[in-house]
Amino acid sequence: MSVDLFGNPDPEPAQRGGSLSYSGNPQAPLAVRMRPRDLDEIVGQRHLLAPGSPLRRLADGQPMSVFLWGPPGVGKTTIASVVSQATRRRFVELSAVTAGVKEVRAELEEARRQLARGRATVLFVDEVHRFSKAQQDVLLPAVENRLVTLIAATTENPSFSVISPLLSRSLLLRLQPLTDDDLASLLERALTDERGVRTATGESLALADEARDMIIRLAGGDARRALTYLEESAAAAEALGRPAIDQAAVESSADRAAVRYDKDGDQHYDVISAFIKSIRGSDVDAALHYLARMLEAGEDPRFIARRLMISASEDIGMAASGVLQTCVAAAQAVALLGMPEARITLAHATVAAATAPKSNAAYLALDKAIADVRAGKGGAVPAHLRDAHYAGAKPLGHGEGYRYPHDFEHGVVAQQYLPDDLAAARYYEPTDNGQEAVIAERVQLLRDLLGRPGA
Numbered sequence: 001m002s003v004d005l006f007g008n009p010d011p012e013p014a015q016r017g018g019s020l021s022y023s024g025n026p027q028a029p030l031a032v033r034m035r036p037r038d039l040d041e042i043v044g045q046r047h048l049l050a051p052g053s054p055l056r057r058l059a060d061g062q063p064m065s066v067f068l069w070g071p072p073g074v075g076k077t078t079i080a081s082v083v084s085q086a087t088r089r090r091f092v093e094l095s096a097v098t099a100g101v102k103e104v105r106a107e108l109e110e111a112r113r114q115l116a117r118g119r120a121t122v123l124f125v126d127e128v129h130r131f132s133k134a135q136q137d138v139l140l141p142a143v144e145n146r147l148v149t150l151i152a153a154t155t156e157n158p159s160f161s162v163i164s165p166l167l168s169r170s171l172l173l174r175l176q177p178l179t180d181d182d183l184a185s186l187l188e189r190a191l192t193d194e195r196g197v198r199t200a201t202g203e204s205l206a207l208a209d210e211a212r213d214m215i216i217r218l219a220g221g222d223a224r225r226a227l228t229y230l231e232e233s234a235a236a237a238e239a240l241g242r243p244a245i246d247q248a249a250v251e252s253s254a255d256r257a258a259v260r261y262d263k264d265g266d267q268h269y270d271v272i273s274a275f276i277k278s279i280r281g282s283d284v285d286a287a288l289h290y291l292a293r294m295l296e297a298g299e300d301p302r303f304i305a306r307r308l309m310i311s312a313s314e315d316i317g318m319a320a321s322g323v324l325q326t327c328v329a330a331a332q333a334v335a336l337l338g339m340p341e342a343r344i345t346l347a348h349a350t351v352a353a354a355t356a357p358k359s360n361a362a363y364l365a366l367d368k369a370i371a372d373v374r375a376g377k378g379g380a381v382p383a384h385l386r387d388a389h390y391a392g393a394k395p396l397g398h399g400e401g402y403r404y405p406h407d408f409e410h411g412v413v414a415q416q417y418l419p420d421d422l423a424a425a426r427y428y429e430p431t432d433n434g435q436e437a438v439i440a441e442r443v444q445l446l447r448d449l450l451g452r453p454g455a
Contacts, residue, residue, distance in 0.1 A: 191207055
């Protein structure tokens, strides 16, 4: 047992229901048992583990506060675990799921007392994005004055979930999904390490190549998921009396891949972004992939329908104006049908949008018009266009000289519609895509008939 500067025994690390709290449990899952004991055992994240890197300095005891941002199963909690074993500082773990402001204040007050005795504290906050603004505000003075070294783990973009003052006083380290080679190395270690997979009699198990490939594919860059599939597949192989973990054992343990998607976090925004950009890029297969990904993760189908309507106006526009009607009908059908039938309607609208000719000309035209208005352009409405239906309008000249288009051939008559300072403005520039090619010809004809300058 280590002692502090005054010769007193170090207390056990303080933990509030965090994921490191049960690491000593002999019945712990394989992913917990195989947690790396030092930085050199960490798989992946080479970009963060170079000599002199922040993580190396943190493990060596340098005081700093860091946010570890990355998807599940890439090593955030592992890094905190390694630091807890490498440093002689007091280690405290809090889970944002279970700890409130009261618990945070209590731990910070204890850290203050320990610092007065010469003992620094490392505070690990798991799932920090679940902390409210008030809870994060409590941490701010402690981080600013280095009362504690904060290690905060989050699966969500801290720019959206962490208050700016706290983030600006910390280092942000982004962890990447593990590669297939990283996962293969991890599985091999779990099969050979004494902490890894064993039969009831203590014997090791072999892993067939096709089984390893399937686990890696199902894991999707998540080390915890890979080890969980391996552990369950090993149990299935042993129950079947097989000397090796084969593909059948894996299939019996994981009949369906869990979809990585957080409806309140990064994946919500990333996947819908990829969905819309695939439609804009006319890749119908990619668009259907992201649609399936959202639906399988339980995304609100009404949200998807709303984004389809926006896409139909923004990216398709007049090149295939009927797509907007299709998307509006799809949104109405989604509201009437609900899931699972609504998925068919959304697929209908997605295919229509992805395969339609594209034009953002109407969208750009409005943006140009708005830019002119915001720049102060746009003088008085021409007198002949002003409202002449109220008493006193006639003496002001309102409506005088207005030419009623229906009285003229083609229902079009040359007269000025724009204010004087914008008389030559041209906002809408139709493309040659789809229906808009026909519209382009009509727009040019209309401008000629209107006698528009520059037409």
